[in-house]
Amino acid sequence: MPADRKLDKQTIEDAFDAIAEMASQRGIVLDMAVYGGSCLVLASDIRAASEDVDAVYLNHQEQARKIVDSVTRRKRLPDGWMNQAAKQFAPPRGNPQPHLLQFQDYPRDGSALGLRIFTPAPEYLLAMKVLANRAPDDDKNLTDSTDAVALMKLTGINTYEKIVDLMEQCYPNIPGIVLPTVSGRMSAKIKGLVDEYNGANSASPTWIAGRGRPLAP
Structure with a gap:
């Protein structure tokens, strides 16, 4: 995948499926909150594509990083396609916090759950x-x-x-x-x-x- 290619909804969700499969094989369920342009791609018709996925890992941070790195190589995604740059503007759970709502479970084929994606309110x-x-x-x-x-x-x-x-x-x-x-x-x-x-x-x-x-x- 060229480094300058933008990520459309199908590409993002295919990557989420791959992350979920690896997580479920390790016996864990990852929770991630998605912000920015990638959230608009997934949750609305405002955007058709995004340059990256602004995610915050809500649990199993170290394992999440390793799984994302593995999926990046396997699917030939650009380095940094998923990053936590939004974390500084997205408060952790506590008060105040963004109102996170569950968006979708992955993988989408109904096999063992490995990833839950959350989105904030618009x-x-x-x-x-x-x-x-x-x-x-x-x-x-x-x-x-x-x-x-x-x-x-x-x-x-x-x-x-x-x-x-x-x-x-x-x-x-x-x-x-x-x-x-x-x-x-x-x-x-x-x-x-x-x-x-x-x-x-x-x-x-x-x-x-x-x-x-x-x-x-």
């Missing part, structure tokens, strides 16, 4: 897109904005005030974001997204995964 994904702080010349800025506007349509969180409230819920412990006051950078970004939303005329996307509050109690 509201939490929106908060992550708003929080993203890429360099001004990073090409992914445009993709982040497009994703954010689609998630605004999906969730109805489409005003400056609603987005600030969402950020307070999802990231109350990161100073300089919206607490104690909205930072200048964050304020400009939110206003820009609201302007993009108001100027967009695309249809509202579909969400096929579980729904819930942005944060779990």
Whole structure:
């Protein structure tokens, strides 16, 4: 598989099946939460493909890493196709935490369970897109904005005030974001997204995964 090839839903789920098979052979069930573009590929029609899979290993971390490395080689996937870069913005279980909902069990053929995939609420994904702080010349800025506007349509969180409230819920412990006051950078970004939303005329996307509050109690 070429290093620059994007991962579509079939490629991602085929890899999940392979991970699940190896895990079940070892007598374990892996739990993983999927975020970012890969979550949008799996759980909605916002994206057709993603450059990588942003995952957080919720259990058996060391074995999960070894199994993912093995599947990467066996299926000739790009190095880093699955990574935990999102972990710094996805709080672990506790308070606060993203509202994780079970998405799918793998393998999909009904054989011994080896992998459970969880996804956050779309509201939490929106908060992550708003929080993203890429360099001004990073090409992914445009993709982040497009994703954010689609998630605004999906969730109805489409005003400056609603987005600030969402950020307070999802990231109350990161100073300089919206607490104690909205930072200048964050304020400009939110206003820009609201302007993009108001100027967009695309249809509202579909969400096929579980729904819930942005944060779990």
